[in-house]
Amino acid sequence: xxxxxxxxTIIDQDLKTNKNQGRVHTRFPPExxxxxxxxxxxxxxxxxxxxxxxxxxCNLRFDDTNPIKEEMxxxxxxxxxxxxxxxxxxxxxxxxxxxxxKLYEYAVQLVQKGKAYVCDLSADEIRAYRGTLKEPGKxxxxxxxxxxxxxxxxxxxxxxxxxxxxxxxxxxxxxxxPNLNMRDPVMYRILRATHHRTGDKWCIxxxxxxxxxxxxxxxxxxxxxxxxxxxxxxxxxxxxxEQLEVHHPQQIEFARLNLSYTVMSKRKLLQLVEExxxxxxxxxxxxxxxxxxxxxxxxxxxxxxxxxxxxxxxxSTVDIALLEHCLREDxxxxxxxxxxxxxxxxxxxxxxxxxxxxxxxxxxxxxxxxMGSRKIPFSRxxxxxxxxxxxxxxxxxxxxxxGREVRLKHAYxxxxxxxxxxxxxxxxxxLRCTYDLETKGGWSKDGRMVRGTLHWVSLPHSIPAEVxxxxxxxxxxxxxxEEEGGDWRTALNPKSLEILHSCQVxxxxxxxxxxxxxxxxxxxxxxxxxxxSTLEKxxxxxxxxxxxxxxxxxxxxxxxxS
Ligand code: ATP
Ligand code: MG
Numbered sequence: 001x002x003x004x005x006x007x008x009t010i011i012d013q014d015l016k017t018n019k020n021q022g023r024v025h026t027r028f029p030p031e032x033x034x035x036x037x038x039x040x041x042x043x044x045x046x047x048x049x050x051x052x053x054x055x056x057x058c059n060l061r062f063d064d065t066n067p068i069k070e071e072m073x074x075x076x077x078x079x080x081x082x083x084x085x086x087x088x089x090x091x092x093x094x095x096x097x098x099x100x101x102k103l104y105e106y107a108v109q110l111v112q113k114g115k116a117y118v119c120d121l122s123a124d125e126i127r128a129y130r131g132t133l134k135e136p137g138k139x140x141x142x143x144x145x146x147x148x149x150x151x152x153x154x155x156x157x158x159x160x161x162x163x164x165x166x167x168x169x170x171x172x173x174x175x176x177x178p179n180l181n182m183r184d185p186v187m188y189r190i191l192r193a194t195h196h197r198t199g200d201k202w203c204i205x206x207x208x209x210x211x212x213x214x215x216x217x218x219x220x221x222x223x224x225x226x227x228x229x230x231x232x233x234x235x236x237x238x239x240x241x242e243q244l245e246v247h248h249p250q251q252i253e254f255a256r257l258n259l260s261y262t263v264m265s266k267r268k269l270l271q272l273v274e275e276x277x278x279x280x281x282x283x284x285x286x287x288x289x290x291x292x293x294x295x296x297x298x299x300x301x302x303x304x305x306x307x308x309x310x311x312x313x314x315x316s317t318v319d320i321a322l323l324e325h326c327l328r329e330d331x332x333x334x335x336x337x338x339x340x341x342x343x344x345x346x347x348x349x350x351x352x353x354x355x356x357x358x359x360x361x362x363x364x365x366x367x368x369x370x371m372g373s374r375k376i377p378f379s380r381x382x383x384x385x386x387x388x389x390x391x392x393x394x395x396x397x398x399x400x401x402x403g404r405e406v407r408l409k410h411a412y413x414x415x416x417x418x419x420x421x422x423x424x425x426x427x428x429x430x431l432r433c434t435y436d437l438e439t440k441g442g443w444s445k446d447g448r449m450v451r452g453t454l455h456w457v458s459l460p461h462s463i464p465a466e467v468x469x470x471x472x473x474x475x476x477x478x479x480x481x482e483e484e485g486g487d488w489r490t491a492l493n494p495k496s497l498e499i500l501h502s503c504q505v506x507x508x509x510x511x512x513x514x515x516x517x518x519x520x521x522x523x524x525x526x527x528x529x530x531x532x533s534t535l536e537k538x539x540x541x542x543x544x545x546x547x548x549x550x551x552x553x554x555x556x557x558x559x560x561x562s
Contacts, residue, residue: 005311007046007252011054011223014250020222024056027221028082028089029096029212031063032074032196034266035281035288036081038302038323039257045306046254047225048087059219060089064097065211067195075196077281081289086299092219096211097197099218103206104158106214106244107169107187111150115243116187117142118153119170126168129175130183137175137183157190160203164190169204173239181236185209213237213251214244221249227256228315257309258317261472262287263479263488277492278473282531284541285473285496295470296517296527296543298334301327320472325550327543331525335517336364336371339409339455340505340540342467342523344383346430346459349414352380357458361441362410374508378411381459383504388454389431391419398451400431406452409521413439413450455521462504466539468529469498505540512538522546 004012015022026047030040051058060082064070082089110116119142121129131137145153157167169188177183187210192203216224224237231253241248258264263272264287272278272286282290292302305326309318339362359375384400393401400406405415418432438445442453475493505520512518514530524546529539 003310006313007050007223007225007254007311008053010250010252011050014222015054023220023222024051024054025059025220025222026051026056026225027059027061027216027219029061029063029215029226030078031066031069032071032078033066033069034074034270035077035290037264037266037269037289038259038287038292038305039264040081041085041289041302042257042306042309043225043227044082044085044087045303046311048082050223050225056222057092058087058089059092059094059221061094061096061215061219063208063212063215064095064195064197065206065208067191067193067205070196072196077290081293084293084299085289085302094215094219095197096206096215097195099211099215100198100202100206102218103211103214107154107206107210108151110171110187110240110243111154111169112147113243114147114172116169116171117145117150118157119143119168119184120166121168123165126186130180131175133180139175140170140184143172143184154188157188157204158202160192162190164192164203166190171210171236171240173236179232179235181209181233182239185236209233209236210240213240213249214246216249217241217244217247220247224249224251226251226253228253228313229256253313255312255315258315258480259287259323260317260320260477261474261479261493262320263474268488271489275489277489280531284468284529285470287473294530294541296525296541297327298330298517301330304330317478319550319553321548321550321553324544325548328525328546328548331517331519331543333365333367335519335525337366337519337521338506338508339376339457340465340467340503340509340520340523340526341383341385341455341457341462342500342503342520343386344502344504345386345389345428347382347384347414347456348430348432349380349382349435350417350432351434354380356380357461360410376410376506376508377458377461379458379460382408382456383459383462384408384431384454384456386428388452389416389428391428399454400452405436405448405450406454407439407442407450408456409453410442411440411456412436412442413444413448455523457504457506459504461507463507463510464537465503465505465509466532466537467500467503467526467542468539469500469542471496471498503540505538509538512540517543519546 028047048058119140129138168186170184173182175183188204191205234251237251282294284295305323358378360378362376363373364371388399400416405413412435414433414435416433420430422429473496474491476491479488479491512528514528518526520526525543526540529541533539
């Protein structure tokens with residue numbers, strides 16, 4: 001059983017008192033104005049997760065009340081992302097726009113009850129009349145309109161008799177309320193815009209506050225879970241439902257997820273795309289679900305992360321290292337270990353027969369023997385990593401150097417005999433080595449030890465590839481600096497992407513498909529890029545490095561507390 005956080009405690013209590021006849025029905029309500037990000041994943045895992053835990057239901061509802069910023073492209077991407085995360089809304093796919101007619105009926109009811117009126121103030125005037133946190137607002141000059149006049153004007157608003165922005169329908173609540181949301185909030189505005197689903201049928205559109213709770217009610221939602229910024233809207237949410245005397249879901253707020261080294265609002269993410277700071281919404285550096293997917297994140301690791309961060313009532317920022325830690329936990333178990341050389345240096349084994357090829361055994365994952373083994377070719381010409389060789393090795397450098405012997409993983413001991421340099425530049429272009437036949441498999445029969453073990457590929461067999469190395473999208477941990485007048489984009493990390501064009505990967509990777517994960521030995525976790533990879537030139541994304549900073553943080557914390 002899960003820990004009883006404050007939301008589960010509320011639901012447990014509701015079940016005890018048989019509120020909602022023991023039903024649990026949640027919804028995930030995205031606005032289709034951008035791609036989903038990891039913050040949404042938290043909300044998805046919570047809403048669909050609660051439904052599953054309590055044998056309830058969870059709806060997917062698109063909150064499509066703003067025709068200007070919404071697009072079908074976003075609707076499709078959102079559906080794909082939720083499915084990929086492993087959740088299913090079955091036949092419960094809804095749109096707030098499905099309820100436009102019903103919402104209008106409800107609005108007419110409020111007008112009839114004297115609880116809503118048509119107001120001719122402009123948006124600026126409404127703001128001026130609203131007052132401030134310290135001062136009460138003033139009633140609109142149209143506050144006293146008769147029910148008949150309001151009903152007539154509302155109908156004519158709907159029929160398109162008035163220009164955009166000239167009138168609104170407002171709830172008649174209390175201009176002196178300490179809660180600004182209760183000062184006669186707008187329910188409808190006149191807006192001639194083509195809606196992605198209702199086309200030009202409507203020229204009045206409901207506001208979020210007016211549409212949301214009523215949509216929840218129509219769908220029979222029991223627990224309407226949203227983020228903290230809606231806490232002050234809860235009285236309004238409740239007021240509408242009470243006036244209408246309809247099914248009344250309970251709104252519950254939790255703290256939104258913030259992550260270090262990234263931004264998490266669709267507005268900012270859209271700006272990154274539009275201004276070309278990233279290539280697209282699913283750029284592998286983006287905190288979008290599609291970006292994480294392309295980077296190589298597994299749905300499991302994201303679900304696991306959302307579980308571990310838990311639920312809170314107060315805003316905080318989660319260390320991105322924890323997200324990466326959850327990913328490593330998954331990939332360390334499940335990704336086969338292969339060899340790829342990112343910055344190749346040619347090695348010739350002088351005493352190895354020319355033209356000879358041996359197929360060596362290589363285990364796929366020492367942590368899990370059931371993952372089996374594969375054969376890798378060994379030959380006279382190889383590539384190793386440039387930085388695995390130093391002509392003049394510093395202390396504690398245990399890799400290859402002139403006259404020194406190291407192990408080639410799964411293969412043999414080799415010894416460096418000669419260094420070839422470019423006579424012009426002095427750059428090292430090739431090493432001549434010898435191997436010891438008696439060390440097959442990488443173990444010496446005479447017990448001779450070596451300190452270094454290098455990965456390598458066979459030159460005639462390896463596949464050229466592009467590799468993309470990623471770092472945090474922002475170089476500052478905290479990117480929310482707008483309050484200080486700073487521009488959050490100045491924190492963008494200029495080194496968030498490094499492209500290596502001349503990598504060489506072992507031939508078994510010819511079969512790699514997008515969505516397959518690998519550990520490149522000593523180099524990190526990688527996956528084939530689903531966007532730019534071709535048969536001629538595979539592109540691999542580094543999903544994560546091997547260094548687990550979170551494990552370190554956790555260890556330090558434990559030490560401190562013990
Ligand atoms: P953003 O502020 O990033 O643009 P939003 O809240 O406007 O996001 P919606 O499409 O309205 O995006 O959100 C759908 C649901 O996801 C809402 O219930 C919202 O509260 C929730 N949600 C959005 N961002 C986060 C977050 N960072 N952490 C947890 N839940 C979130
Ligand atoms: Mg929103």
